[in-house]
Amino acid sequence: MIEVRKILVSNLREVVFFRRENMCVGQVVKELPPLPLICQACTHFFYRVKAGKSKLRDPSLEFLLLLSSSRQVSEALSRLSVKEGDTAYSIVCCEDLSDTIRVEGIEVHPLIRDNRERVMLTRNSLISAGSF
Numbered sequence: 001m002i003e004v005r006k007i008l009v010s011n012l013r014e015v016v017f018f019r020r021e022n023m024c025v026g027q028v029v030k031e032l033p034p035l036p037l038i039c040q041a042c043t044h045f046f047y048r049v050k051a052g053k054s055k056l057r058d059p060s061l062e063f064l065l066l067l068s069s070s071r072q073v074s075e076a077l078s079r080l081s082v083k084e085g086d087t088a089y090s091i092v093c094c095e096d097l098s099d100t101i102r103v104e105g106i107e108v109h110p111l112i113r114d115n116r117e118r119v120m121l122t123r124n125s126l127i128s129a130g131s132f
Contacts, residue, residue, distance in 0.1 A: 001094045002042055002101045004032065009086045023049075024094040025063045029080040032089045033067050035103070040118065041066035042093035067091065 009028060019025075025045060033041070045063050048054045056062045061073060068076035082088040101108050 001092075001096050002038060003090075003092045004035075004038065004101075004103045005090045006104060007088055007090045009082050009084050009088050011084070022094060023096075024092060025060060026090065026092040027060055027063050027067060028082050028088045028090050029064070029067060030082045030086060030088050031080060033069075035101070035108070036121075037069065038067065038091060038093075039101070042095075043115075043118065045093065046095040063093070 007028070023046060025042075041063065044066055045059075048062065049059060054062050056065075056073070061076075064076050064080060065071065065073065068080050070076045070079070
């Protein structure tokens with residue numbers, strides 16, 4: 001499940017989190033990443049956590065790196081971090097059986113249906129960048 005909402009930031013501690021018991025992660029960003037990137041970030045995040053491949057001690061920062069397509073925390077923070085009082089986007093991902101994606105309360109269909117499609121899209125990106 002992925003939920004995206006536009007919010008007025010009043011308390012960052014309420015919206016930046018990782019809950020292992022129900023496998024949910026939340027992050028607040030000032031710029032909304034493209035929906036396919038959000039879907040991919042959620043999938044990669046839960047894969048890394050389950051496989052023990054998380055690179056950072058704070059899982060919510062790992063999720064921020066994936067949302068920013070960056071490997072540097074300082075770069076991700078400078079591009080996407082918010083302050084109290086800002087208008088921002090809350091992105092919550094939960095690893096559950098539902099493929100539900102809601103943007104501002106409106107349910108949308110998944111843009112990437114399965115891992116096979118994700119791999120094909122990644123290969124196309126690498127080919128077009130000349131890395132494959």
